[in-house]
Amino acid sequence: MAVLHGKVALAIGGTRGIGAAISRRFAASGASVAIIYRARSDEAERLARQLEGEGATVLLLQADVSDPASLLAAIDQALRHYTTIDILVNVAGMAENGDLESYTDGAFDRVFAVKVRTPFLAAQRIAASMPDGGRIITIGSIVGERAPGAGVTLYAASKAALAGMTRGLARDLGPRGITANLVQPGPIDTERNPADGPHAAANRAPLAIDRHGTADEVAGLVAYLASPEAGFVTGSIYNIDGGSSA
Numbered sequence: 001m002a003v004l005h006g007k008v009a010l011a012i013g014g015t016r017g018i019g020a021a022i023s024r025r026f027a028a029s030g031a032s033v034a035i036i037y038r039a040r041s042d043e044a045e046r047l048a049r050q051l052e053g054e055g056a057t058v059l060l061l062q063a064d065v066s067d068p069a070s071l072l073a074a075i076d077q078a079l080r081h082y083t084t085i086d087i088l089v090n091v092a093g094m095a096e097n098g099d100l101e102s103y104t105d106g107a108f109d110r111v112f113a114v115k116v117r118t119p120f121l122a123a124q125r126i127a128a129s130m131p132d133g134g135r136i137i138t139i140g141s142i143v144g145e146r147a148p149g150a151g152v153t154l155y156a157a158s159k160a161a162l163a164g165m166t167r168g169l170a171r172d173l174g175p176r177g178i179t180a181n182l183v184q185p186g187p188i189d190t191e192r193n194p195a196d197g198p199h200a201a202a203n204r205a206p207l208a209i210d211r212h213g214t215a216d217e218v219a220g221l222v223a224y225l226a227s228p229e230a231g232f233v234t235g236s237i238y239n240i241d242g243g244s245s246a
Helices: 017-028 041-053 068-082 107-127 153-176 200-204 215-226
Strands: 008-012 032-037 058-062 087-090 135-139 179-185 236-240
Touching: 008 017, 008 068, 008 107, 017 032, 017 041, 017 087, 017 215, 032 041, 032 068, 041 058, 058 068, 068 107, 087 107, 087 215, 107 135, 107 153, 135 153, 135 215, 153 179, 153 236, 179 215, 215 236
Parallel strands: 008 032, 008 087, 032 058, 087 135, 135 179, 179 236
Antiparallel strands: none
């Protein structure tokens, strides 16, 4: 169903894994799509051609989102191309895990630049011209609530920060009917965390449903939050984690 017909969606980090599934779901729902990606241009081009072949309008933008100038330049290019952005989804991420003493100089800044500053700056820039009733959706991680073990201090801290940011955005933008919500996946079968990988069994151990989730399942939740039906849902945190948080 083309429930997003006439809408423009921007997916930051929307060419791989969960991000690619979200881009596909938006396109299938009738939205025009802008996608910001960092690397692997061939893969990004294949996705864009696939979506265009299925009738979607797609704008690809390459940028290093850890650099504020590069991020904002890409957002401004998307705004010039489409005039407005109705839906913002931030999926971009990175990982620097390890024992506390092993973190190198600058690790904190690198992690928070991508995982916290990027969604903040994107929301700030886009909200200024976003139509009333817009949507801001951020992809976090269940690790923001439950650290599964040692070695995830920076990862967990950056993901936990997204909850406070989401609640603040909901308050700031609520008078305009713009919603802000956070989606926190558990183990999802992607290139970074394959269901048959060396840590897969340990990742599944806390789950009530003994399998990895799929990127399409996460995209389905995001599609709901972007839809007209979710107009009264804001400032909320949605765990899609197979029962890890039960």
